[in-house]
Amino acid sequence: MSAVTPADSAESSVPRRLLAVATRLFAEKGFDRTSVQEIVDAADVTKGAMYHYFDSKDDLLAEIYARVLRLQMSRLADIAGQDRPVAERVEHAAADVVVSTIENLDDATISFRSLHMLRPEKQREVRDERRRYHELFRSLITEGQQQGVFTDRVPADIVVDFYFGSVHHLSTWYHPEGALSPREIGAHYARLLLDALRPAPSAH
Numbered sequence: 001m002s003a004v005t006p007a008d009s010a011e012s013s014v015p016r017r018l019l020a021v022a023t024r025l026f027a028e029k030g031f032d033r034t035s036v037q038e039i040v041d042a043a044d045v046t047k048g049a050m051y052h053y054f055d056s057k058d059d060l061l062a063e064i065y066a067r068v069l070r071l072q073m074s075r076l077a078d079i080a081g082q083d084r085p086v087a088e089r090v091e092h093a094a095a096d097v098v099v100s101t102i103e104n105l106d107d108a109t110i111s112f113r114s115l116h117m118l119r120p121e122k123q124r125e126v127r128d129e130r131r132r133y134h135e136l137f138r139s140l141i142t143e144g145q146q147q148g149v150f151t152d153r154v155p156a157d158i159v160v161d162f163y164f165g166s167v168h169h170l171s172t173w174y175h176p177e178g179a180l181s182p183r184e185i186g187a188h189y190a191r192l193l194l195d196a197l198r199p200a201p202s203a204h
Helices: 006-029 036-043 047-053 057-080 086-103 105-117 120-147 156-168 182-197
Strands: none
Touching (some): 006 036, 006 047, 006 057, 036 057, 057 086, 086 105, 086 182, 120 156
16 A cells, blocks of 8 residues: 655645635635635635636535535435334434534535525536435335335425425524534434324224
């Protein structure tokens, strides 16, 4: 195995620096009010270095969203594949997406505010990735409905859209100094979802 030289390490850190700086500036100033020049100045790189890794400011924004979605997709796939009752898997998945969103709140804030500003082709890429995540989550809801564990009074698509609408709004109200921890908030969200999915009692 070849050793990593300082030059290699410095080069590999350029995209990370650019993403870290872009995340901070987009969260503080907004995507539309942040210039490429501000990003490269704050990251202490040249525009040429930035364009070596990212074709545009749009690519930075898309990657900020995509890196969190990749993390969440990986975790959801792991949860969905576990040999546990479906209600437990849904509870775990529902809580996990809340916690991971809060843990990456700047990214979530940027995504909530700015994804509509991406070029149409980038928006399609982002929506395709998000749809794959929602489809996997929905498959767990559908599995529970087919087993009779969850009510089928509401279509699984509506359940997923409603739940993730609430998750996407976390960035508008969550504050780290609040009374509840991310895990406590995740547990509350998951419990609300499971309570809503509980089948109605059988009539006697």
